[in-house]
Amino acid sequence: MSFFCYLTLERCCVLAADNKKHVVTVKNTGEGRSTVHEVTTGDARKIFPLGAGWWMTGVGLAAFLQEVRQHVQKALQGSEPGLDPAAAVLEKIAESPDELRCLYRRRVEALREGLPAESGRIEALEGLQDIVLAGFDAASFPVILRSGSDADFAFRRWCGPGITGFSGENGAWDPAVVERIRLFLGDAVEDLQQCPPSQIGDRAWDLIPPLFQWLARAFPQRLSAHGDLVCLTPHEHQWLLF
16 A cells, blocks of 8 residues: 655654555556565655755555656756746646646556456556655745545645645545544654754654554555655755665
């Protein structure tokens, strides 16, 4: 499944994602199958800069998520961090997701074409595609744009401090697990609000990894205890591995 989470403070966004990687492997003889790659430093990065101070993470088909990154990066070319044109570009993409739908359909069709006819249903091609874009508006308030599902890619928008979210919160996890994750992130927000701005990244690195460690112990086939964490401010970022 893989997992990400995010939270916002007054002038800061914190994103974290695990590095579990499932890959659809296409063979000329035999069926396509899902395999897990060993993690390397290069694999570990699951949170990506888009330009103009905006970043992206997500779960779903890696090839599709890469195409989304390229699509957004191209749209943001020439935009400056924190300016209205950058936020407007992102929100235009979020409000008109037809191109993302087309990218997704083309990617799935291309993968299916490479599979043997007898391979049957490949669940990895039908899973949830969850995309998060994080950045700042012209007033330096944090903004989260998050897609709905692989069916329509409708995005919701949140702005300001105190926002939390994570992949799988709308049905993939048991309600008790969902509540525990929400409480954990809420406590992390309260803790980080007490930190000087220069210490937020290091403190987030102390606070967030234990959530991934707990989930990895409880669901070892679904996610990893390791990953990357990015702390964003309107003018800089800190990227850390855990």
